[in-house]
Amino acid sequence: MTDPREVSIVRWPDQARSGQDGPAQLLAAYHLQTQAEKGEAVAGVDGLPDRYRAEIADPQTVFADDVVLLALSGDATVGCLVVTASVDGRAEVKRLWTDPAFRGRGVAAGLVGAALRHAADSGVSALRLSVWQWRTGAIALYERLGFAVTESWDERDRLLCMERAV
Incomplete structure (x- = not known):
């Protein structure tokens, strides 16, 4: 069995031997939060806008045209991130989320x-992302x-929109 403190990053669903449920639970937590x-809290997934419910x-x-990366700790999916398909040499990071119990362990940095x-392997020249201004921890990580x-x-x-050359 894998050490529960050890986290591996895999591409989903291609390489995910574990995390068979994929990112659905993490996407739900991301969108609800x-x-x-x-200031638009909803009681559950059913209250989310259609496009977010579809992702979950x-x-x-x-995300068929995108790359979904998962962070796994043993059999548990503890983080996710989506990299969109490249447009004009740029790809975008979306939906970065780490299970709160695993924050502070480098999971988000590992996913990014x-x-x-x-x-870089795909020939993308820049990676960009958008982040809400109040997510100061995420902004600090990206910087x-x-x-x-x-x-x-x-x-x-x-x-806030951010970008980095690859």
Whole structure:
């Protein structure tokens, strides 16, 4: 059995020997927390907008053109991240989420590092992301990993756009 303190990063569903449920539970937690932080809390997944419910119900279909990375601790899925397909040499990081019980252990940094390696291997010139301004811990992580604030490509208020060359 794998040491529960050890976390591995795998591509889902291709290489995920464990984590058969994939990212659905983590995506649900991500979207529910984000709605609450935006002041639009909902009681459960059924209250989320359709596009988010679709991600949770069938991530393999919704992210079919993208790369989904999972962080596994033993048989448990403890983190996820989506790297979108490249457009004009840029790919985007979306849905980075770590199980709160595993925060502070380098899981998110490991997922972003794997995303950067994937981008480099795929010939992507830049990796970008957007993050809510109130997520200061995430912003600090991205800055430590070389991302810098850039001109926004998203019109939503309080959303910060960042980019890093690969």
